[in-house]
Amino acid sequence: MTYTASGTKLTKVDKQAGTQVARMDYLGAIEYRNNSLQSIHHSEGRVVFCDNAQTLSLTTPINGGTQSFKAGKIIASNAISGNANVSMQANSSIFYSPLFSVESESILAASINASVCNAAISYEYVIRDYLGNGRVYFADYDGNGSISDAAGQSELIQEAHYDPWGCVLGGSWKDNGAPDNLYQYNACLPVRQGKELNNDFGLGLYDYGARWYDPGIGRWTSIDPMSSNMPRWSPFSYTMNSPIKFIDPDGMEPIKPQAGTAIGFIAFLNNTSTKMGTLTGSNAHNAMMRLGQTKMNWSHGRPEPVTTNPFNNSSDKYIYTEKGGWLDMGHVMFYAGRAYDKRVQKESGENVANATSPAQAAAAKARVKDINPIGEAVQEGYRQEMSDRIAAPHSAYSYEDLPSDKIGAEFGANYFNSNSNLTLGEQLLNYLQSLGATNPQNAPNYNNLPSKDPKDKPTRKNHTTTPVYTQNNQ
Numbered sequence: 001m002t003y004t005a006s007g008t009k010l011t012k013v014d015k016q017a018g019t020q021v022a023r024m025d026y027l028g029a030i031e032y033r034n035n036s037l038q039s040i041h042h043s044e045g046r047v048v049f050c051d052n053a054q055t056l057s058l059t060t061p062i063n064g065g066t067q068s069f070k071a072g073k074i075i076a077s078n079a080i081s082g083n084a085n086v087s088m089q090a091n092s093s094i095f096y097s098p099l100f101s102v103e104s105e106s107i108l109a110a111s112i113n114a115s116v117c118n119a120a121i122s123y124e125y126v127i128r129d130y131l132g133n134g135r136v137y138f139a140d141y142d143g144n145g146s147i148s149d150a151a152g153q154s155e156l157i158q159e160a161h162y163d164p165w166g167c168v169l170g171g172s173w174k175d176n177g178a179p180d181n182l183y184q185y186n187a188c189l190p191v192r193q194g195k196e197l198n199n200d201f202g203l204g205l206y207d208y209g210a211r212w213y214d215p216g217i218g219r220w221t222s223i224d225p226m227s228s229n230m231p232r233w234s235p236f237s238y239t240m241n242s243p244i245k246f247i248d249p250d251g252m253e254p255i256k257p258q259a260g261t262a263i264g265f266i267a268f269l270n271n272t273s274t275k276m277g278t279l280t281g282s283n284a285h286n287a288m289m290r291l292g293q294t295k296m297n298w299s300h301g302r303p304e305p306v307t308t309n310p311f312n313n314s315s316d317k318y319i320y321t322e323k324g325g326w327l328d329m330g331h332v333m334f335y336a337g338r339a340y341d342k343r344v345q346k347e348s349g350e351n352v353a354n355a356t357s358p359a360q361a362a363a364a365k366a367r368v369k370d371i372n373p374i375g376e377a378v379q380e381g382y383r384q385e386m387s388d389r390i391a392a393p394h395s396a397y398s399y400e401d402l403p404s405d406k407i408g409a410e411f412g413a414n415y416f417n418s419n420s421n422l423t424l425g426e427q428l429l430n431y432l433q434s435l436g437a438t439n440p441q442n443a444p445n446y447n448n449l450p451s452k453d454p455k456d457k458p459t460r461k462n463h464t465t466t467p468v469y470t471q472n473n474q
Contacts, residue, residue: 009207014065014200021060022067041183045125045137062086066199076100080108085199124157124181133162134184136174149174160184164243166206166215185215213238240267259449260316262437265329266425268314277425285418289344291337292412302387308334318400320443322436324407325467326400332408335377340412342373373413374406378465381405385463398458399468406465407435445469 002011014022025032029041040047056071064082074090077097084106088094094110102108127136137158138147147155158181159173166185182197185206195206195213205221206213212221223235233240269277276287294303311317311330319327349371381402388396395401415431416424440446450459462468 009196017063021062022065045123046181048122048124048139056090058088079103080106082106126181133160133166134158134181135160137181157181158184163215165218165238166213166243218243239263258315258317259440259443259446260314260319261439262316262319262429262432264316265314265319266429268311268316269425269428272310277423277428279424280421281418284416284424287424288337288340288412288416288418291333292335292339292341293337302391305330305334307337318440319432319437320440320446320469321432322438322442322470323467324435325403325469325473326443327407327432327435328398328400328404331381331401331404332411335381335405335408336412336416338380338412339373339377339409340416342371342376343413346371346373374409377409377412378402378406381409394453394456395458397461397463399460399462402462402465403467443469444474 001009001013003009009026011026012024013020023034024038025035031038031041037049039049055073055075056069058069058074058076058078061079061081062084064084066085068087068089070089072091074088074094075097076088076094077099079099079101080086081101081103082105086102086106086108088108088110090112092112094112122139122141124137124139126134127138129135136156138156140147141155142148149156154174156174161169161171161173162185163169168184182199183195184197185195195208198205198207198212204214204216206215211224213219214221218238218241219236220238266277271277274287279287290307293306295306296302297304308330311333314329317329319329321327384405385397385401411428411431416427420427422430443449448459460468466473468474
């Protein structure tokens with residue numbers, strides 16, 4: 001295998017007795033198999049290009065390893081040996097020439113599925129669970145707007161169930177042929193929804209770029225390259241031993257002060273004095289209400305956050321997201337609390353209006369009808385930036401502040417649910433992942449981040465809530 005210095009896979013070559021028998025090339029979300037375009041991955045699944053929508057001829061011997069083939073028709077004249085695991089799936093027919101052979105220790109699975117490769121291109125989609133693990137893969141092969149599970153024409157491609165550490169559970173799950181979508185467990189990056197499973201020679205390891213992960217033991221196969229930053233955890237531990245709550249983007253941790261990850265911030269939240277991230281129900285509601293609390297700072301001449309002040313010391317204070325750019329989690333959490341407080345006020349007024357006399361209801365509705373949780377929270381953010389010009393000129397209108405305010409307000413106003421079975425931390429993690437939370441090294445300006453806060457003014461100012469340093473706004 002060939003990787004870039006940052007751990008991005010470029011190629012994978014399978015050899016038997018020194019002879020190349022298969023090659024995969026990776027170009028971002030695009031994959032080539034044996035120099036032919038195989039698939040393009042996107043946030044909802046992938047586009048698959050059949051090896052040959054008409055006829056696929058197999059002539060190269062296969063000695064060991066796992067390979068799968070899909071085509072309109074398949075003609076096989078090769079030898080399969082060395083404990084190989086081979087799957088063939090055709091739309092109409094599979095023909096074995098007299099030269100074709102399978103040794104006893106190898107496995108061959110062949111099937112005819114009328115839905116497979118009836119076109120050169122198919123569009124596959126995936127349904128994921130709350131951690132992003134791929135659970136059901138399907139495609140509308142016939143284009144009729146519905147998904148069929150008819151025998152011989154199933155459009156349910158794959159179904160997967162996992163134990164908490166990522167081992168695929170055995171069972172009579174759906175499988176209309178070769179399970180060749182290997183991106184299944186721990187999906188958190190939009191380029192490929194999951195980590196590539198390497199089953200060659202029965203390894204069963206997930207490729208995270210920086211390291212390989214073994215779901216059988218719930219541990220990495222090598223030490224964390226940044227383990228010195230986390231002395232309380234084993235350098236082989238996975239997701240701080242909490243795979244039901246957390247995922248790991250790529251097996252690495254931040255290397256610059258306070259440029260961290262979503263998982264790192266959730267861990268910080270879980271370990272605050274009130275264990276805020278672990279709370280559910282009314283306790284989580286109360287925590288959200290506390291987030292927006294302020295206290296007058298007479299030296300600065302303005303009210304300032306109380307609950308979220310310690311967040312400024314977190315080593316994961318700044319999180320990079322592909323849709324929202326850099327987020328200041330102190331801002332995010334404070335304005336989440338401010339917007340949630342406004343939302344509660346509005347909902348409480350509406351509930352009173354529904355339970356009183358018509359005259360009282362009209363008065364109550366009039367009091368709350370103009371409450372705009374997001375808008376009012378963002379306006380408070382603008383006022384903070386204006387006062388920062390005097391109280392904290394080194395951070396006034398810093399490029400991440402106002403976008404963080406709005407994104408936090410949207411979480412408090414629209415996303416957080418006190419009736420959810422998920423903890424506050426889990427809901428926040430899901431929200432950040434929906435924004436494309438990723439490793440800070442993926443930020444386009446990562447190499448230019450300062451090592452400490454500027455003394456006089458931000459390195460870049462932003463007077464709007466539009467994120468910068470994103471793919472659409474550099």
